[in-house]
Amino acid sequence: MPYNIAMVSDNFYPQPGGVESHIYQLSSKLINRGHKVIVITHAFKGRKGVRYLTNGLKVYYVPFWTVYRETTFPTVFSFFPIFRNIVVRERIEIVHGHASLSNLCNEAILHARTMGLFTVFTDHSLFGFADAGSILTNKLLKFTLSDVDHVICVSHTCKENCVLRASLDPLMVSVIPNAVVAENFRPLSHDSVNPRRNSGPGSPQPLGSHDTITIVAIMRLFYNKGVDLLIAAIPRVLASHPNVRFIVAGTGPKAIDLEQMIERNMLQDRILLLGAVRHEEVRDVMVKGHIFLNPSLTEAFGTVIVEAASCGLYIVCTRVGGVPEVLPNHMTEFAAPEEDDIVAATGRAIAKLREGKVRTDLFHGQVKQMYSWTDVAERTERVYDGVVGAAGSEEFGGGDAARGRAGVRSFALIDRLKRYYGCGIWAGKLFCLCAVVDYLLYIVLEIFAPRSRIDMCRDWPKKLFEGDKAKTADLVEESDPLTRKRGLRRRVQKEEPDAI
The missing domain is CATH 3.40.50.2000 (Glycogen Phosphorylase B;)
Structure with missing residues (x-):
């Protein structure tokens, strides 16, 4: 089943690095498997707005102010209007955040849950527990992951570290390593x-x-x-x-x-x-x-x-x-x-x-x-299937074991507040306040900026791979090869998106 996926992180090209390469390669392989994938990141010098990369990967370079190591300044709520506009126009179903220190990632997961979208988080780093920076980072991570559907870590050591830092159920954390071309x-x-x-x-x-x-x-x-x-x-x-x-x-x-x-x-x-x-x-x-x-x-x-x-x-x-x-x-x-x-x-x-x-x-x-990025994409796709499938199974009486493997299910505000409240004596109350304000902001946006005013974006035409021959035969009913070729050409021209 194809999904519409948004990868969100402060770390992406043209900045070099392992997280950046991971997002790009994973997105490309998921597109090859029939999914729609976009990337949301902050603007870089000389690069802002919407760009198309290889294989039709669309990247939104959002103009936000960066403060340290290409990480945007945390505002919690100012990103929500732009994020909602992008998610609605691209018909996004799953928001996949990367890197625990990425401000855009943490904010996107909060907003996505408010909008009723499925969320997945991938952790790429290890952090301690004693110094002040690690304590604040771990508390922020606990806030984000207390209301996420599933977590992916790049190694078993990373999984142990993430489970301890965010007090997670190990059943809702998977290990999918990086790869290399x-x-x-x-x-x-x-x-x-x-x-x-x-x-x-x-x-x-x-x-x-x-x-x-x-x-x-x-x-x-x-x-x-x-x-x-x-x-x-x-x-x-x-x-x-x-x-x-x-x-x-x-x-x-x-x-x-x-x-x-x-x-x-x-x-x-x-x-x-x-x-x-x-x-x-x-x-x-x-x-x-x-x-x-x-x-x-x-x-x-x-x-x-x-x-x-x-x-x-x-x-x-x-x-x-x-x-x-x-x-x-x-x-x-x-x-x-x-x-x-x-x-x-x-x-x-x-x-x-x-x-x-x-x-x-x-x-x-x-x-x-x-190591193969194709294998990484297949395993990530199974995580998506588990998240979406567990949500459907719960509607028909899914058990606690299924919820533990897939993660958090309920989008109801009261259930989300219960999860946030357990994050700490003082932090829990602050997190609940953030969730309530975020929900009220969402209601305001729905009233004063209704979805009917947002233009739906056309999807990039998908390439025809060897595995799609059967689907191509179903889409084009003409038996003559020349007629079928012309029909496909007309179909691609019809679906081609407008130039940006």
Whole structure:
């Protein structure tokens, strides 16, 4: 059964990142499976309004003010009129929010429940429980997820963290990992036009003691990505291994510290800083290396290490969060998030490559079999089926077990207030007040901006895939091939949306 789905998050292209890639790839695969998918995010520099991406994916870039790391300023209610207009004109049935720190995601789930829409949330991050920032974030997450239909996490560690933070029933949380388009991350040994195909990093031949080994690090230069560990470890690794060089790509507030380390140790000839790298250029950077170093302090999944392994790089990473679940042990060298352990793990990885103990030439094929966005889309579609199906089954007497697996069902305001009230002595009352004000605002919008005044948007014409041949035969009854082709052409022209 096809659904009309809205993906909502502050994180989307043109900003690079794992969440952004996840939303785009998942949306594209869901469109291929016959669903209608749009993306709602905030405006970026030089990009606002409505844009169409590949495969007919429509993106609404809403002009809101961003405050920190491309996250919009929280207003709770000002987003509702625009959100309602988009949802109504696109005939949205399911609102799927991404990232717990995304303000648009949290507000969209609140408004969607007020409008009686199904909601799904995907968590991509891990958070603590002790510091002030984590306490406030966890309370906000509890507010959002106390009235959501289903939750998806990208790893089992992420699921445990999310269940504890938001006090969720584990039965309403599913684990669906990220994936990678393996064909976009091929090693040099798989590039038939590359003259170095027999001597690239993916080659099984051991590296000699005098051969240069390149270590690649691609990350956002923020504290949680372990940049301080990287800055402390690089001089020690280079001092112990004279035939090693580094390539570091990424931007962030820690970039100045990295540059100062290079100046202080006079390592300009052994460390190459690339700055910001577009996602489509990441593969070109990775294939220049032999080892990928990821010193992150917290990571729910770590898509970048899967991309690096697909490019034929041996992975050195910290054993934190969901990282140990991502790749098998023969592809990775794990380290504790400590300077000494990272230096030791990097040394072990260099020694294994020089001795030929690691078959990095096999990594690409193995990653291609392990991760697929088509599989992620199929599993996400089953979540949607469970959410919509459980709602229908409850109308006919669905039990508590079904409600636990699918999530929250009732859209009645009194039932929603009961769920919010249980979020805390003071926070529960505040959440109830927000829900009541949101409901009153919805009534005002329905009265003074009725749905009859909102223009319904035409759907983008769907591509005809191999699996749609039977449906095509039903839609076009003519038996003559030429007549059928003309009929399809007229049908596509009739359904083509107006240019924006």
